[in-house]
Amino acid sequence: MSEKKKDMALCMIFLLLLVSGFLLCVFLPKEDYSKSERRMLSPMPEWSAQGIWSGRFMSEFESYAVDNFPFRDSFREAKALTALGIFARQDNHGVYVSDGFLSALEYPMNEASLGRAVERFSHVCGKYLTEENKVYLCVIPDKNCFLAKESGHPSMNYEEFERQMAQRADFAEYISVSDLLERDDYYKTDTHWRQEKITDVAERLAQAMGTTLSQDYEIHTLESDFYGVYYGQAALPLAPEKIQYVTGADIDGCTVYDWQNGREIPVYDMDKAVGRDPYEMFLSGSLSLLTINNPNARTDKKLILFRDSFGSSLAPLLISGYEQITLVDIRYIHPDHLDTFLDFEGCDVLFLYSTLILNHSDTIK
Amino acid sequence: MLFSSISFLYYFLPLTLVLYFAVPKAFKNTVLLLASLLFYGWGEPKYVILMALSILLGYGFGLLVEKYREKRAGKAICALSVGISLAFLVYFKYADFFIQNVNAVTGLQLSLLRLALPIGISFYTFQMISYTVDVYKGERAQRNLIHLATYIAMFPQLIAGPIVRYADIAGQLADRKCTWQKSAWGIRRFVIGLAKKILIANQLGELCSAFRASQEKSVLFCWMYAIAFTLQIYFDFSGYSDMAIGLGRVLGFHFQENFNYPYISSSITEFWRRWHISLGTWFRDYVYIPLGGNRKGRGRQLFNILVVWMLTGFWHGAAWNFILWGVLFAVLLTVEKLWLLKRLEESRLLSHIYTLFFVMLSFVIFNGETLGQAFSDIAGLFGGGGIPLVSQEALYCLSSFKIVLFAGIIGATPAARDFVRRISGKAAGNKLLNVLEPVVLTVLMLVMTAYLVDGSFNPFLYFRF
Numbered sequence: 001m002s003e004k005k006k007d008m009a010l011c012m013i014f015l016l017l018l019v020s021g022f023l024l025c026v027f028l029p030k031e032d033y034s035k036s037e038r039r040m041l042s043p044m045p046e047w048s049a050q051g052i053w054s055g056r057f058m059s060e061f062e063s064y065a066v067d068n069f070p071f072r073d074s075f076r077e078a079k080a081l082t083a084l085g086i087f088a089r090q091d092n093h094g095v096y097v098s099d100g101f102l103s104a105l106e107y108p109m110n111e112a113s114l115g116r117a118v119e120r121f122s123h124v125c126g127k128y129l130t131e132e133n134k135v136y137l138c139v140i141p142d143k144n145c146f147l148a149k150e151s152g153h154p155s156m157n158y159e160e161f162e163r164q165m166a167q168r169a170d171f172a173e174y175i176s177v178s179d180l181l182e183r184d185d186y187y188k189t190d191t192h193w194r195q196e197k198i199t200d201v202a203e204r205l206a207q208a209m210g211t212t213l214s215q216d217y218e219i220h221t222l223e224s225d226f227y228g229v230y231y232g233q234a235a236l237p238l239a240p241e242k243i244q245y246v247t248g249a250d251i252d253g254c255t256v257y258d259w260q261n262g263r264e265i266p267v268y269d270m271d272k273a274v275g276r277d278p279y280e281m282f283l284s285g286s287l288s289l290l291t292i293n294n295p296n297a298r299t300d301k302k303l304i305l306f307r308d309s310f311g312s313s314l315a316p317l318l319i320s321g322y323e324q325i326t327l328v329d330i331r332y333i334h335p336d337h338l339d340t341f342l343d344f345e346g347c348d349v350l351f352l353y354s355t356l357i358l359n360h361s362d363t364i365k
Numbered sequence: 366m367l368f369s370s371i372s373f374l375y376y377f378l379p380l381t382l383v384l385y386f387a388v389p390k391a392f393k394n395t396v397l398l399l400a401s402l403l404f405y406g407w408g409e410p411k412y413v414i415l416m417a418l419s420i421l422l423g424y425g426f427g428l429l430v431e432k433y434r435e436k437r438a439g440k441a442i443c444a445l446s447v448g449i450s451l452a453f454l455v456y457f458k459y460a461d462f463f464i465q466n467v468n469a470v471t472g473l474q475l476s477l478l479r480l481a482l483p484i485g486i487s488f489y490t491f492q493m494i495s496y497t498v499d500v501y502k503g504e505r506a507q508r509n510l511i512h513l514a515t516y517i518a519m520f521p522q523l524i525a526g527p528i529v530r531y532a533d534i535a536g537q538l539a540d541r542k543c544t545w546q547k548s549a550w551g552i553r554r555f556v557i558g559l560a561k562k563i564l565i566a567n568q569l570g571e572l573c574s575a576f577r578a579s580q581e582k583s584v585l586f587c588w589m590y591a592i593a594f595t596l597q598i599y600f601d602f603s604g605y606s607d608m609a610i611g612l613g614r615v616l617g618f619h620f621q622e623n624f625n626y627p628y629i630s631s632s633i634t635e636f637w638r639r640w641h642i643s644l645g646t647w648f649r650d651y652v653y654i655p656l657g658g659n660r661k662g663r664g665r666q667l668f669n670i671l672v673v674w675m676l677t678g679f680w681h682g683a684a685w686n687f688i689l690w691g692v693l694f695a696v697l698l699t700v701e702k703l704w705l706l707k708r709l710e711e712s713r714l715l716s717h718i719y720t721l722f723f724v725m726l727s728f729v730i731f732n733g734e735t736l737g738q739a740f741s742d743i744a745g746l747f748g749g750g751g752i753p754l755v756s757q758e759a760l761y762c763l764s765s766f767k768i769v770l771f772a773g774i775i776g777a778t779p780a781a782r783d784f785v786r787r788i789s790g791k792a793a794g795n796k797l798l799n800v801l802e803p804v805v806l807t808v809l810m811l812v813m814t815a816y817l818v819d820g821s822f823n824p825f826l827y828f829r830f
Contacts, residue, residue, distance in 0.1 A: 006799055007549035013803050014552045017810055018379035025375050058366075058407045065371040069818045079815035087568065087772075090765035107758070108581060154761045235819065 024070040034072070037232040038276050041067040076235035084236075090153060095234040098151035101188045102230035102238065103143040107154040109161055110359050117361035118168040121351050124306065124335045125171050128344045136209055137172035139165050140310050140354040142191065146183035161355055172351060175208040177201045187241055190228020191356060192279055195313040196244040202317035209348055211301050211321035216248045226278045243278055245313075250320035253296045259289035259341055260332075267292070267316050282312035288332035289341055292316075297323035302347040306330060308357045331357075334365045366407040368608045369562050371817050377404065381520075385616065386543070394515045394538065397616065404520035405484070412483035415453065420514045422449060423493045427513070430497055431506035443501040447494050454490045457483055462683035485524035487680055489517050491647055496531040498651060504532050512538040521612035525605045527623040527643035530650075534618065541617035551614030556806045558607025561600045563813045565776060568769045569597035573732075575762055582752045586759035587745035593766070594732050595725045596773035599628065602641070621646075628724070628777040631716040632709050633697040636724060644680070648673050670702075671695045681731070686739050690731045697723055 034041055045051065045060035052058070069075065083089040090096055094105045125135055141158050148155035158178065166174035185197040193201075196219045206213045225240030245268055258265045265284050273281035283290055292315060302324045305311055308331070315325055326342060328335075357363065366373050381400040388396050406413040426446035433439035461477045468475055496516070500506045507513040516538055522529055576582075576590035606623035613620045627639035637645050653673045659666040671692070678691020701709070709716035726743060733739025744750055775781065788794035 004545055006802075007545040010549040010552055010803050010806070011545055013807060014556075014810075015379070015382065017807065018375065019383065021375040021814075022379040025371075053410055055408070055410055058410075062370060062372050065376065066818060066820055069371055069375075069814075072818055075815040075818040078812065079819040082812050082815065086768070087564075088765075088768045089568075090761065152761070152764060154757045 021070075025065065025068070028070045030068045034067075034232070035276075036073055036076075036227065036235070038229065044068075073235070077237055080235040081237075092235065093233050095230050096151065096153055097234065097236060097238075098147040098153070099183075100238070101143065101147055101183060101186070102228070102234050102236070103147050104191070104230060104233070105148075105153060106142055106144045106356060106359060107148075107156055109156040109164075111164065113359050113361045114161070114164055115168065117353070117358045117364055118165065120330065120335065120361070120364045121169060121306070122171060124330070124338075125349070127335070128339065128342075129349060130345075132346065133344060134209070134348045135172040136175055136205075136348065136350045137165065137169045138175045138177055138205060138350065138352045139358065140193070140352065141178045141181060142355045143183065143186045145178065145355070146181070146186075156355070156359070158355070161358075165358065169351070173208070175205055177204050180204060187226070187228050187279075189231040189234075189238055189241060190226070190279060191230065191354075192228070192310060192313065194244065195246055195282065195317070198314060199246070199317055202314060205314075205350070205352075206318060206321045209303070209321075209350065211299060213318065214248060214250055214320035216250075216320075217246045217317075218248060219244050219246055222273050222278065222281075224274050224278065228279070229277070243273065243281065245281070246317060248320065250294055250296055251316045253294065254316075254319055255293050255295070256283065257291045257293070258284065258287055259291070260287050265290075279309070279313075283315060283327065285309070285312065286329065286332065287327075288329050289338075290327040292319055292325045292327070294319050294323055294325075299323060302326075304328060304342065304344065304347045304349045306349070306351045306353075308353050310354045311352050314352065330365050331363045332365075366404050368605065368612075369559060369567075369813075369817065371814075372407075373404075374814070374817070377407075382615070393617075394511050397520075398511055398515045398518060401515070401518040401520040401523060405518060405523060409481075409484050412486075415457075415483055415486075416489065416518060417514075419450065419453060419489065419493055420510075420517050422446070423496055423517065424507070424510050424513050426497055427500045427506040428508070430500045434501050434503075439501060443497055446497040450490050450493045450497075454486055456480075457486055459679075459683045488526050488528055489523060491528050491644075491651075492517055492531070494651060495528070495647065499530065499532045504535060507531075507535070507538070509539075519613075519618075521616070521618075522609040522620060525602070525609065526641075527606055527609060527621055528647050529620055529643070530647070533621060537618050543615075543617040547617065548615045551611040551616075553802075553806065554611030554614065555608050556611075556809055558604045558609075558611060559813055560809050561604030561607060561776070563816050565769060565773050566597050566600035566604055567816070568766065569593045569600065569773060572762055572766045572769070573597060575758075579756075579758050581756040581758045582745055582750075583754060583756035583759045584745065584748050584752060585755045586762070587742060587752070589759060589763060589766075589770075590742070591725050591729050591746060593770065593773075595628075595721075595728045596770070596777060598728055598731070599624070599777055600773060626777065626779050628721060629717075629779070630720050630724075631713055632701055632706055632720055633694060633723060634701050634706060636720055637694070637698070644677070648677055652676060667699050667702075670698055674698070684735075686730050686733050686736050689736065689739075690727055693723075693727050693730065 030041075030044075032041060032043070033039070042060065042063035044064050045057050047057065080092045083092050084097070091105055095102055096105065121137070129135065139162050141161075144153070144155055145158045147153070162174075162176060162178065180200045181193070181198075186193050199217060203213060222243045222245070226243045227240050231238060251267055254267055256265050256267055257263075267283065269281050269284045272278065272284060277285065280286070286309060299322065301322050303318065303322050304326045305315060306328050307315070308329065311327060315327055319325055326347075328338065328342075366377060368374075377400070381396070385393060385396050385400070402413055405416060423446065426442060429442045430439055430446065433442055457480050461479065464475045464477055467473060496507075496513070507516070516529070516531060516534060519529075572593040573590055576586055576593075579586065603624040610620045610622070621643050623641060623643050625639040625642065627636050630636040630639055653669055656669045656672060657665055658669060674691040674695035675688055676691070677694070678687045678689070681687045681690070709719065729742045729746075730739045733742060741750065745752055748754070785798070789798050
């Protein structure tokens with residue numbers, strides 16, 4: 001090939017790439033929502049003299065151009081594979097793969113955050129509880145506890161984490177469940193634990209809190225595929241998972257009241273199971289205040305469960321040991337407003353939080 | 366607008382190129398000027414007016430300087446023009462620095478202006494000064510306003526150089542040729558520059574950010590940071606220069622080279638012949654030589670060096686660490702000139718280590734948000750502050766960035782260029798390159814697009830200048 005022909009070919013390829021990219025950007029249909037990233041995509045900004053003068057239009061157009069680029073998911077996948085495969089990066093956007101499991105780096109331990117979390121729990125206890133209330137604390141280790149060290153990623157000292165929480169929260173009896181958990185108890189592509197794998201955790205908690213659970217469980221599998229929250233962040237080609245959930249006589253007979261929206265909701269929301277985040281099928285996801293009533297209870301014990309999203313899948317497993325469980329998420333409701341809805345008298349209280357929340361406790365009100 | 370953005374690569378660039386090559390020769394500068402104003406206004410719509418005002422003033426002063434350059438008034442007009450250009454720069458870039466320092470010294474509480482820095486003002490101000498001074502020295506003033514505006518505002522080099530001198534480009538503004546050969550050369554250079562920026566500099570920037578955010582500093586981490594930033598600033602800035610030079614060539618212009626593998630230098634003197642060449646030659650021709658250069662005795666020469674390097678530092682930013690950065694180079698260059706340069710010739714290895722060490726230290730100072738932070742980072746290199754030798758986070762970053770660091774170190778030498786030259790020197794190798802080159806460049810473009818679409822870390826260091 002002559003030099004001139006070679007140069008011409010190179011110019012034509014480059015121009016073709018740019019022009020076809022432009023045409024696809026402009027004419028390919030756009031989507032509003034990214035399923036893999038679980039977020040709305042930036043829309044085309046509207047023209048206005050003020051928007052252009054202030055630079056807002058341009059800034060929004062940059063987001064639009066990136067969000068609506070043709071074959072966006074494939075490009076994101078290509079980037080992740082290049083970063084991990086060619087540049088041997090150990091994570092992509094802070095998410096790493098270890099033996100088919102995805103996890104986000106969680107390091108280092110933030111002692112100030114632990115202190116803040118305990119201070120908020122202590123505030124709740126001081127404001128509402130008497131000596132009659134039994135108070136418990138349980139820390140759920142995140143997946144890194146079982147993945148990070150083995151795969152050479154920085155890892156918090158989880159024993160020290162639990163020790164510090166137990167020591168700082170001296171107003172609560174600490175229940176450790178970390179010895180019951182292992183890597184396979186978590187979803188491969190999500191932060192959360194698998195409900196069908198944590199019946200032993202529920203049993204340990206119930207035993208420590210002086211109640212007995214029914215062993216009458218039946219496991220069901222959702223038909224739809226589940227891509228967890230890390231799947232979108234990692235942008236790697238991983239197989240989908242299946243969500244399983246547990247039913248039983250007590251769970252089936254329960255009623256759940258959603259105080260936030262003033263309505264009854266099911267224990268397992270099958271609409272959410274096929275929605276943006278299928279894990280939200282457990283007690284309808286992130287709601288600030290729920291009460292589960294168990295009409296078939298063999299006890300009059302009541303539990304107030306201060307929790308994060310890990311509690312959504314655990315609470316149904318505990319219900320057979322209680323007449324009523326109230327779930328409170330003080331990331332979404334300020335604890336000072338709880339007496340409007342709750343009567344703490346005679347209730348046991350359990351603070352059940354994952355290390356992911358405790359290590360970033362500024363989300364707790 | 367950033368070269369390394371989807372909006373530039375897949376909206377602005379294809380439209381501009383198609384339009385530029387579609388119009389007759391007489392309208393090419395008009396298309397280029399309009400595209401450049403859009404490019405500039407995309408980031409700073411308000412400051413297009415400031416740039417337009419600078420251009421109009423430069424145009425008028427150029428004609429006046431030409432008319433009166435043989436008379437005493439010519440010098441005064443030229444000085445006035447330079448003064449006005451510098452006044453814009455000082456007002457927008459340095460006003461708050463001066464106010465802060467006046468407040469600190471006098472105890473006054475003058476309010477800061479808090480002006481946003483017009484992008485590229487440091488570059489286009491210097492180009493404007495070069496125009497007026499070149500006209501004063503005998504260059505013909507530009508009568509065509511569009512040509513002059515195109516010179517100042519041309520988007521490839523508008524915001525981060527190279528600083529193109531009017532005398533170098535005056536002829537090309539009126540008459541230039543676009544050929545397949547030039548365009549192909551320009552495309553190669555552009556894609557390589559983009560790769561240096563997106564694939565190397567941005568990833569090294571992530572390492573620097575991880576260091577800055579870390580609560581677990583260690584000696585190893587401090588060294589990794591210092592090395593990573595030294596490489597990042599090279600790949601960021603030289604990548605941008607490559608893109609500018611490449612795009613310029615596609616459009617038919619020939620811009621001066623700005624970098625020539627500075628990290629293979631064996632002295633600071635050599636380093637500055639290879640680093641930001643257009644800035645170095647600008648200061649040499651428009652400051653050092655007018656101050657007397659080396660023609661007025663050794664003492665005056667050393668003073669001139671100090672002035673030039675303090676100004677070079679100050680040009681990079683309105684903060685004391687930039688001035689200190691410049692002074693450090695003034696001291697090193699002086700020591701080399703007086704004594705060290707000949708000694709350095711004795712050992713290539715030691716001279717290379719010496720150069721890289723001081724260049725790296727200088728960039729740690731350069732990148733400090735404050736002088737205190739810069740000194741703390743330097744102390745960290747030697748275990749200052751009681752930090753441990755290694756930390757878990759440092760080891761993880763080393764593991765995660767080892768390929769990028771390695772690629773950066775190799776890429777900062779001419780090894781890859783020499784390898785390609787060796788292959789292309791043989792018939793079989795040349796044939797292989799003919800096939801491989803377009804494939805590699807296309808794959809690179811797609812991978813870089815993937816990085817941009819992923820919304821990866823994408824700062825640009827020289828925007829702040």
